[in-house]
Amino acid sequence: MKKDELPEICKPEEVAEYLGVTRNTIYRWCNEGDIPSIKVRKVRRIQKSTLLAWIEEQERASCLSSE
Secondary structure, rough: OOHHHHHEEEEEHHHHHHHHHHEEEEEEHHHOOOOEEEEHHHHHHHHEHHHHHHHHHHHHHHHHHOO
């Protein structure tokens, strides 16, 4: 899945496909607060803009730790 194919409000399955990890990993990261998400009743969703900002933050942290 490409960045422009992501909907504005993503399902965990879509995020998992985009990042190349399992759906369970996304749920775990959301439950642990690693990826900001919203939960309405039993439905978990992740805003595209929030996801992309989180990815950039992870990239910056990775670059800093490798210096």
